[in-house]
Amino acid sequence: MKLSKIGLSIAFTLGFSMAAQAADVEVLHYWTSGGEAKSVVELKKLLESKGHTWKDFAVAGGGGESAMTVLKSRVVSGNPPAAAQIKGPSIQEWGEEGVLANIDSVAKAEGWDELLPSVVSDVMKHEGKYVAVPVNVHRVNWMWANPAVFKKAGATIPTTWDEFFVAADKIKAAGITAVAHGGQPWQDATTFESVVLGTAGADFYKKAFVELDPKAINSPQMIEALEIFRKIKQYTDEGAPGRDWNLATTMVIKGEAGMQFMGDWAKGEFTSAGKKPGVDYICAPAPGTAKDFTFNIDSFVMFDLDNKELQKGQDDLASTILSPKFQEVFNLNKGSIPVRLNLSMEKFDDCAKLSSTDFVESAKRDTLVPSMAHGMSTFSATQGAIYDTVTEFYNNDKVTAKQAAAKMVKAIAAAADY
Amino acid sequence: MSVSNKPKFSFGELLPKIVVAPTFVATLIFIYGFVLWNAWLSFSSSRMLPKYDWAGLKQYERLFANDRWWVAAENLLIFGVLFIVICLVIGLFLAIFLDQKIRAEGAIRTIYLYPMALSFIVTGTAWKWILNPEQGLQKMFREMGWESFTFDWLVNSDMAIYTVVIAGVWQSSGFVMALCLAGLRGVDENIVKAARVDGASMPLIYRKIIIPGLGPVFFSAIIVLTHIAIKSFDLIVALTGGGPGYATDVPATFMYTYAFTRGQIGVGSAAAMMMLMAVLAIIVPYLYSELREKKQ
Numbered sequence: 001m002k003l004s005k006i007g008l009s010i011a012f013t014l015g016f017s018m019a020a021q022a023a024d025v026e027v028l029h030y031w032t033s034g035g036e037a038k039s040v041v042e043l044k045k046l047l048e049s050k051g052h053t054w055k056d057f058a059v060a061g062g063g064g065e066s067a068m069t070v071l072k073s074r075v076v077s078g079n080p081p082a083a084a085q086i087k088g089p090s091i092q093e094w095g096e097e098g099v100l101a102n103i104d105s106v107a108k109a110e111g112w113d114e115l116l117p118s119v120v121s122d123v124m125k126h127e128g129k130y131v132a133v134p135v136n137v138h139r140v141n142w143m144w145a146n147p148a149v150f151k152k153a154g155a156t157i158p159t160t161w162d163e164f165f166v167a168a169d170k171i172k173a174a175g176i177t178a179v180a181h182g183g184q185p186w187q188d189a190t191t192f193e194s195v196v197l198g199t200a201g202a203d204f205y206k207k208a209f210v211e212l213d214p215k216a217i218n219s220p221q222m223i224e225a226l227e228i229f230r231k232i233k234q235y236t237d238e239g240a241p242g243r244d245w246n247l248a249t250t251m252v253i254k255g256e257a258g259m260q261f262m263g264d265w266a267k268g269e270f271t272s273a274g275k276k277p278g279v280d281y282i283c284a285p286a287p288g289t290a291k292d293f294t295f296n297i298d299s300f301v302m303f304d305l306d307n308k309e310l311q312k313g314q315d316d317l318a319s320t321i322l323s324p325k326f327q328e329v330f331n332l333n334k335g336s337i338p339v340r341l342n343l344s345m346e347k348f349d350d351c352a353k354l355s356s357t358d359f360v361e362s363a364k365r366d367t368l369v370p371s372m373a374h375g376m377s378t379f380s381a382t383q384g385a386i387y388d389t390v391t392e393f394y395n396n397d398k399v400t401a402k403q404a405a406a407k408m409v410k411a412i413a414a415a416a417d418y
Numbered sequence: 419m420s421v422s423n424k425p426k427f428s429f430g431e432l433l434p435k436i437v438v439a440p441t442f443v444a445t446l447i448f449i450y451g452f453v454l455w456n457a458w459l460s461f462s463s464s465r466m467l468p469k470y471d472w473a474g475l476k477q478y479e480r481l482f483a484n485d486r487w488w489v490a491a492e493n494l495l496i497f498g499v500l501f502i503v504i505c506l507v508i509g510l511f512l513a514i515f516l517d518q519k520i521r522a523e524g525a526i527r528t529i530y531l532y533p534m535a536l537s538f539i540v541t542g543t544a545w546k547w548i549l550n551p552e553q554g555l556q557k558m559f560r561e562m563g564w565e566s567f568t569f570d571w572l573v574n575s576d577m578a579i580y581t582v583v584i585a586g587v588w589q590s591s592g593f594v595m596a597l598c599l600a601g602l603r604g605v606d607e608n609i610v611k612a613a614r615v616d617g618a619s620m621p622l623i624y625r626k627i628i629i630p631g632l633g634p635v636f637f638s639a640i641i642v643l644t645h646i647a648i649k650s651f652d653l654i655v656a657l658t659g660g661g662p663g664y665a666t667d668v669p670a671t672f673m674y675t676y677a678f679t680r681g682q683i684g685v686g687s688a689a690a691m692m693m694l695m696a697v698l699a700i701i702v703p704y705l706y707s708e709l710r711e712k713k714q
Contacts, residue, residue: 065679076467093466093681183573183662239552241573241662381465384680388486388664395663396575407485414483415682 024055025313028084080303095126136336180248180257183241189373198288202367209372226401283351293362385411466681477684498647509594542656601635
């Protein structure tokens with residue numbers, strides 16, 4: 001207790017010195033690569049046109065891990081930035097700490113409840129009040145394929161997992177790596193959740209990865225999904241373990257591999273290599289998941305600050321992020337789709353158009369599900385527990401699917417128990 | 419400052435204390451203070467942010483019930499033992515060979531010592547490329563015509579930890595060599611000569627006289643290597659990233675993952691405490707014996 005008081009008093013003095021230098025809206029984010037960095041500049045311009053000063057607080061690396069470490073130390077010392085890039089259930093964790101600002105007034109004024117699908121707006125609220133603003137929607141259950149490789153092998157783009165193994169066998173027989181995979185825990189999990197969704201369906205997926213129902217996790221469906229998942233390993237190359245996702249995408253681009261399971265950020269790699277969707281590469285939903293949609297939504301949370309000008313800055317930032325102009329520019333750069341419904345998709349490519357249609361349709365069909373692999377369905381501790389069992393099972397042939405399913409139940413229980 | 423008339427301590431006596439004081443205070447706060455802080459956290463129910471309550475041994479129970487922790491601990495044992503033993507053996511032999519009054523000794527010594535100048539990140543990345551079956555050794559041998567050559571330890575869950583040993587040994591055996599060489603140079607020539615006069619062969623002299631005389635050198639080397647092993651983090655991150663899966667996880671990477679990326683600060687700090695205990699188990703006897711020797 002004493003320590004936090006000392007922290008507070010230090011922060012108090014710091015806060016004074018901060019307030020003295022006018023209202024800089026400080027935004028913590030981890031968008032530092034190519035297209036993402038471009039989008040951030042756009043956001044900065046739009047915010048500055050509203051009379052605020054943008055104070056960039058970019059922390060690169062580790063898919064936001066480093067950014068979160070920095071953020072924690074800032075919040076603990078009582079000196080949080082105005083906004084930070086935080087997504088999924090983590091928003092609730094921060095909300096529980098009581099450090100988030102309420103931006104309901106902007107949300108009400110602009111009618112966010114109508115602009116956003118309820119699956120999305122629920123994530124942005126803590127105890128019924130908006131504390132965060134969503135930026136974009138990534139679809140995770142994509143399969144990226146190289147049509148030239150498929151043609152050479154005489155294979156067709158698979159729509160079920162049975163067809164997948166037929167196609168993969170043909171590509172393998174043609175002497176080409178069928179699946180470009182990067183053996184890192186999050187990529188293993190990304191592929192795995194598509195397998196679960198494709199074999200057992202959206203309802204089962206929700207029971208297992210959202211509700212964390214032990215009966216679903218240790219069930220014949222899960223065991224079957226695990227077995228199919230490990231079977232994919234036979235179609236990957238020896239260099240897969242530890243490979244970064246973008247290198248795996250490059251293999252598909254170059255025709256060294258037939259397909260890759262990865263979210264739509266992979267499109268950026270194809271685009272920057274000058275490839276055209278539908279011609280040089282094909283984006284198809286992962287086998288068996290054409291009617292489903294696993295989402296990964298980036299968002300910004302606002303921190304509770306005393307400074308009135310900064311509060312105005314936060315409101316303006318939130319409204320800018322959801323503005324049609326920013327939504328379009330940002331998502332064109334990033335490869336994702338706008339989170340705002342009913343936005344014209346004219347400037348977007350076919351993959352994004354398909355993604356956008358499926359987003360709306362799956363929301364109606366109730367098959368719009370949060371991505372487990374990307375921290376949208378559970379707290380990070382539980383996500384980590386699932387990662388551990390999935391990646392251990394994939395890499396260690398001595399673990400049977402039955403054991404893995406039982407282990408997953410145990411690991412999830414241990415991570416949740418407090 | 420000769421102003422003071424007969425103070426209890428003259429300024430000259432105080433000066434060293436004043437100079438050392440800031441370092442002392444900094445060490446006290448930033449090492450011992452934070453060790454205690456960490457200990458406190460390990461007994462709290464901290465998750466994403468630190469919390470200062472009392473949860474007893476709950477975090478330790480969770481840690482010990484965690485399969486991944488035991489994989490990490492076992493890996494540390496395998497890595498630590500092999501790393502230290504192989505480093506000592508290779509280092510000793512390099513030193514003995516260098517000690518044979520050979521030509522260009524200085525140049526060769528530098529070559530063997532050079533890996534020490536690299537950071538573990540560089541070592542790890544270089545060995546990652548060398549050991550990658552699709553890029554490195556395996557590909558090279560296969561292209562040279564040895565089609566069946568297989569060396570896939572890096573991507574094999576059971577063997578990956580041994581690649582960490584290879585890279586670690588490559589980096590650190592030069593250091594042991596330097597220590598041993600200094601030790602060898604300190605051996606009294608006259609004893610060796612006397613032994614020769616008595617008709618002892620060189621291998622026998624090394625075995626019975628010189629190597630036993632290197633005891634203190636081995637001792638220092640083991641202490642240094644042990645805590646390199648326990649703290650090893652960067653080598654693993656660069657070489658295997660803890661993979662395949664989490665097959666090459668060690669306590670340091672485990673601690674980082676739980677404390678900083680999974681929002682389980684309590685479990686992370688409990689893991690950190692276990693690492694501290696392991697280091698203490700080695701350092702305390704060392705300090706004890708050092709201090710006792712001095713008294714004598």
